[in-house]
Amino acid sequence: MTEPRTDTYDEWLRARVPERGLRPKAAAVLDVLVSQPRRASYGSAAELAQLAGVNVATVTRTAQALGFAGWPALQQELRARYLSSLSAGQVAAEHAGAGSPSSRSLRRDLDSLAVLNRRLDEAVLLTIAEAVAAARRTVVVADGSYAAVGLALAHNARLAGYPVAAVTAGDSELANVVAALGPEDVLIAISFWRLYESTVLAAHEARSRGTRVFALTDAASPALAAAAEEVVMVPAEGEAFFPSLTAGIAVAQALVTQLAAVDPARTGASIEAAEAMWAKFGLLHRRPAPPS
Template identity: 90%
Template structure:
């Protein structure tokens, strides 16, 4: 399967940029100046995705305050939060080559990439709801097993999370090797288990299918993504929105790794005695197998 596989039609309804935006409308819709803002969002997705609130206001013939109120009417804290998801959804509608074209700029590509990652981490730090991470960590701690579904380059986030969660003393497995392994994992999953779906940019079909199958089996499902598809969001108890825009034609995993690290740190704090015992057992086994080039010194290092 190639990165960004298309979600099957039966799970991808209301998943286009326009359908998603219209699904966010309040019951009575938007009127007057707010409706003018909505029209710009629908008719000029690129400019809405990359422009400032002031630019959007000028296009709609309104003031910036109206842009903010429109974003709030659509269920967001304000324009920056709405634009983050608009942009992720707009980019997910493009091919890899088109995404790369959107990110052409002046200066060093590597410097631009680093700056974008720093910006994404700042956004994540401002908007991440820590109570959601606590909910996921407590669910993992109470679960019989936790299965992390992460394919393609996103597997890096899943593998890091699973590795450190096991070190913390919990039965966590990352499924990253393809559809056969995932199908076998889903056949064994059931009530008392947790599934964490990790996917950015254009979602993997198999990830969405796994999340929905797990939910139908009574599994607690959580998702880490940059713009949740309705098919994925409806299966998940909680969705953690993670900035994932890169500077080239592939998504950045920096913020995703940061969330995985924050989550496993929270998990380790759920039962410190269990985690401490697990780490001590691992240290003993590392020493027995001679794994480490530098070994800890016995006694007080001071």
């Protein structure tokens, strides 16, 4: 059974308030965040401070009281959650602007990769890689367009020598796979924007069976976070009506690179075996030259 849901923007934000409460000025900042989600999602710390009648330092301290390193980290999740409350058409309207759409998209992805590079905890990737390396098998759950991230992760992890499979469509297949999971397995849930209910349910069911569960997402819902041992926060805001997968693919690549370093001999042997089979099947248009 899934945990009680507190996925709405204001419920999630108020749930982060410490038990001791907030000081009056911090409470004023919180009121602005709750009552004006769009301005909180896109405004600067100075703008938020002006709206709340406080100084910028108070905005920073409020973000820290809510469990974030500072205002930029809080705003990233605020925006992800705000966008998740909108329809696809509303998201597209939010991103309408001057200039070339393709150029805006590229700049957005570059910004997201910069944010990811600053905030990604490499220790978490190491934990996931070691769990996958030790597992009997790993299941990657990724539906819709997010399947691209899951398929890339699973494909390269198998090439690295580990039994990893992606489940990307069909609730019946997902149900059958989850039913076979146990304490020796790992499940990696990948979902962004509004999240798929089937992905959240699979994470909880796997956790209840003793499976180690990890998540890659842009705004961890309480339900998904409750099931996951670790959550990797991935910037996924795009410039159109769909989330960007660029940072998600980058995390998948980083994770596989870390996985390959766990047991280099195993990965080397797996790659050599794959190369030999590719040659037998004649798969490649350009083949590597034989060793001299």
